[in-house]
Amino acid sequence: MTQTEFSPATGPLAGLKVLELGQLIAGPFAAKTLADFGADVVKIEPLGSGDPLRKWRLLKDGTSVWWQVQSRNKRSLALDLKAPEAQAIVRQLAAEADVLIENFRPGAMEGWGLGPDALLALNPRLVMLRISGYGQTGPYRDKPGFGVVAEAMSGLRHLTAEPGRVPVRVGVSIGDTLASLHGVIGILMALQERHKSGQGQVIDVALYEAVFNCMESLLPEYSAFGAVRGPAGSALPGIAPSNAYRCADGGYALIAGNGDSIFKRLMHEMGRDDLGQDPALADNAGRVARIAEIDAAIGAWAAQLSVDEVLAAMDRAAVPAGRIYTVADIAADPHYQARGMIEQVQMPDGSALAVPGIIPKLSRTPGSHRRNAPLGVGQDSDAVLREIGLSAEQIQALKDRGIVGQAAPQKDPA
DSSP states (O other): OOSSOOOOOOSTTTTOEEEEOOOSSHHHHHHHHHHHTTOEEEEEEOTTTOSGGGGSSSEETTEETTHHHHTTTEEEEEBOTTSHHHHHHHHHHHHHOSEEEEOSOTTHHHHTTOSHHHHHHHOTTOEEEEEESSOSSSTTTTSOOOHHHHHHHTTHHHHSSOTTSOOOOOSSOHHHHHHHHHHHHHHHHHHHHHHHHOOOEEEEEEHHHHHHTTOTTHHHHHHHHOOOOOOOTTSOTTSSSEEEEEOTTSOEEEEEOOSHHHHHHHHHHHTOHHHHTOGGGSSHHHHHHTHHHHHHHHHHHHTTSOHHHHHHHHHHHTOOEEEOOOHHHHHHOHHHHHTTOEEEEEOTTSOEEEEEOOOSOOSSSOOOOOSOOOSSTTTTHHHHHHHTTOOHHHHHHHHHTTSBOOOOOOOOOO
């Protein structure tokens, strides 16, 4: 497939028109998820360098390989949003769109005349997702907020550490991604409601709230008992046993023996029926009270075996367990391959690039990779603007005035 061609849209969202404003991770990830399932996503990029994600992390031929994941199945329209003519184009696109996604700081869209009041007046059926650090209201509304700050404010960063050591970050932008997924859920709920009412609405997602929503019993435990959960390293506090255990070859095996019957099978496989049949350890509360003893027993057993030997024993006992994968392990894993979670896309120079497959997996209307990420900033500007009725002369005039980005020349795979 070349960079410039689309295959026919399929999937449950085929026919849905999505307008993506914003950049980097949170908003674009939400739009990518919709695009994977058939939505026609028009991505608005700033003129010149485009979305900064194009230059993040490792680059191939001057463009981030991450870009091929985040912007697949999208079309790129380059606009100078500070120009009134560009704002008018966005309003025209929004008037025909089903969904608009933005992740600017609160007030930016209103400053361009593109706030929800203006856009919903043009298109009452529009569903508008707004992702920001702290939400569209509240005393922190105007503070800049990135995912890493949201992870700290939500309570997550406090837990991701070994006791007594500096809290560490999750190795990916989990705050942005969780906000994106909550935004997608909101979009789908709003579209479902629109079937009944005929009306669109605004979805307000704050990064810190999306992470906080995943913090399980953190708040009610504090409310009921005054308990402030602290970092626990690789263990799962209050649920036992579940931990990473060092093996004889220096690797670690993750063992989750925290079900009542699972714990008995684990202990039997280890030759520790004295623990497995102990009535005091028959339920989670009893095991939590003696977790140091249990962890020491599992640790001593695992230390005599390689990771492979530990995992083979856990398979025999039907105990959930696994190794800590590197990306090299992922790329070589047969289960990833069998599930279609590693796809190969063809780059402009003809080389292959492995990218993550599409989830969730729908049995009848699955998602698909229909097109690579836009190679050039604004490479689809002409096509998108023609679709809303602009003539070739009008488009060229906007380009000449620096309001619309020139489409970059395209190179097909060799």
